[in-house]
Amino acid sequence: MPIQVLKPKFHVDECLAAIRECLEKGWTGMGFKTVQFEDAWKQYTGHANAYYLNSNTVGLHLAVKILKMKNGWKDGDEIISTPITFVSTNHAIMYENMKVCFADVDEYLCLDPNDVERKINSKTRAVMFVGYGGRVGQLERIIEICKRHGLKLILDAAHMSGTRVNGVFPGTWEGVDVAVYSFQAVKNLPTGDSGMICWSDEESDKITRQMAWMGINKDTYARSNKGTYAWKYDVDYLGYKYNGNAIMAAIGLVQLQYLDEENSRRREIAKMYIDGFKNNDKIKIVTANYFYECSFHLFEMIVPDREALLDYLSKKGINCGVHYRDNTEYSMYQYANGTCPKAHEISQNLITMPLHMWLTDDEVKLIIKEVNAFLN
Numbered sequence: 001m002p003i004q005v006l007k008p009k010f011h012v013d014e015c016l017a018a019i020r021e022c023l024e025k026g027w028t029g030m031g032f033k034t035v036q037f038e039d040a041w042k043q044y045t046g047h048a049n050a051y052y053l054n055s056n057t058v059g060l061h062l063a064v065k066i067l068k069m070k071n072g073w074k075d076g077d078e079i080i081s082t083p084i085t086f087v088s089t090n091h092a093i094m095y096e097n098m099k100v101c102f103a104d105v106d107e108y109l110c111l112d113p114n115d116v117e118r119k120i121n122s123k124t125r126a127v128m129f130v131g132y133g134g135r136v137g138q139l140e141r142i143i144e145i146c147k148r149h150g151l152k153l154i155l156d157a158a159h160m161s162g163t164r165v166n167g168v169f170p171g172t173w174e175g176v177d178v179a180v181y182s183f184q185a186v187k188n189l190p191t192g193d194s195g196m197i198c199w200s201d202e203e204s205d206k207i208t209r210q211m212a213w214m215g216i217n218k219d220t221y222a223r224s225n226k227g228t229y230a231w232k233y234d235v236d237y238l239g240y241k242y243n244g245n246a247i248m249a250a251i252g253l254v255q256l257q258y259l260d261e262e263n264s265r266r267r268e269i270a271k272m273y274i275d276g277f278k279n280n281d282k283i284k285i286v287t288a289n290y291f292y293e294c295s296f297h298l299f300e301m302i303v304p305d306r307e308a309l310l311d312y313l314s315k316k317g318i319n320c321g322v323h324y325r326d327n328t329e330y331s332m333y334q335y336a337n338g339t340c341p342k343a344h345e346i347s348q349n350l351i352t353m354p355l356h357m358w359l360t361d362d363e364v365k366l367i368i369k370e371v372n373a374f375l376n
């Protein structure tokens with residue numbers, strides 16, 4: 001079997017037991033385990049609010065939608081975002097007929113505060129910050145800029161499950177309006193597909209609960225718990241079917257117990273790569289600030305002749321990846337091509353190294369040896 005770049009590790013027996021509980025209870029939809037998972041997530045992260053969704057993508061959409069609705073933003077208004085991300089981040093802005101204004105990235109491959117400030121104009125309403133690979137980057141400076149310019153701040157925390165700064169989850173920092181996590185199949189906390197949206201304010205959390213459940217003002221679980229099944233509800237919004245379900249939450253609750261332990265193994269592997277490549281001047285490692293509290297969803301390097309290296313490693317049974325292609329190269333974001341030169345250049349040479357729970361130390365050593373042999 002080749003070495004995979006990303007591979008989830010499920011605690012199978014415990015997950016199956018938790019799923020069995022759902023099946024025996026006869027409750028696999030929203031409620032029961034989803035409520036338990038929201039409570040566990042709040043407890044773990046310190047977020048005041050948490051609502052369980054079927055993905056991070058839908059959470060980012062709701063974040064933009066609800067902020068637009070509450071603040072009276074118009075179609076064509078702009079949100080500043082990064083070109084180095086999975087397209088969900090930027091599609092979420094487009095779903096609401098707003099425009100993505102791309103700003104360049106810094107050495108952490110997160111938004112560069114200087115370029116963000118340069119890109120602010122009279123139509124700018126918010127900044128969408130991606131904690132790339134679990135990194136915090138210069139989020140503190142972005143918060144300060146948002147405050148100074150009266151902008152909202154959305155944190156795409158898809159990679160940040162477990163990332164802390166001095167024990168605190170950056171998504172809970174004052175000034176972050178909403179943080180959205182991903183529990184997609186290969187994330188640090190894998191389920192099948194799901195996510196969590198965590199608003200700083202209760203009112204937006206309340207709207208989200210309705211908006212993610214077709215606009216209905218009472219959820220089925222809450223109604224069923226009333227003793228008599230109260231069938232009567234109102235529909236206030238044109239909502240969506242974005243809620244998470246108990247089966248995924250059951251897996252999430254089990255996986256959450258192992259998240260910190262697994263993230264520390266990720267850092268061990270990251271440290272092995274850093275030590276293994278430190279004398280190779282052809283390799284530039286994408287750094288992580290707050291290293292010992294970073295979730296390290298991705299380990300990234302900038303290398304010359306990337307395609308040839310990918311090809312060489314694949315022939316040796318080592319599959320690496322690329323996260324991500326500069327989004328302004330995609331047809332639909334072409335309008336911004338050339339606006340983020342650093343992201344554009346880095347994206348040609350970026351390589352994602354294998355990093356997951358199944359990797360043995362010997363495999364990491366072999367990967368290091370092969371990379372150094374090729375880039376000598």
Ligand SMILES: Cc1ncc(COP(=O)(O)O)c(C=O)c1O
Binds near residue numbers: 086193
């Ligand atoms: C940075 C980033 N944002 C958003 C997403 C979307 O997450 P999900 O698959 O849970 O919708 C992903 C995941 O693939 C991602 O990597």
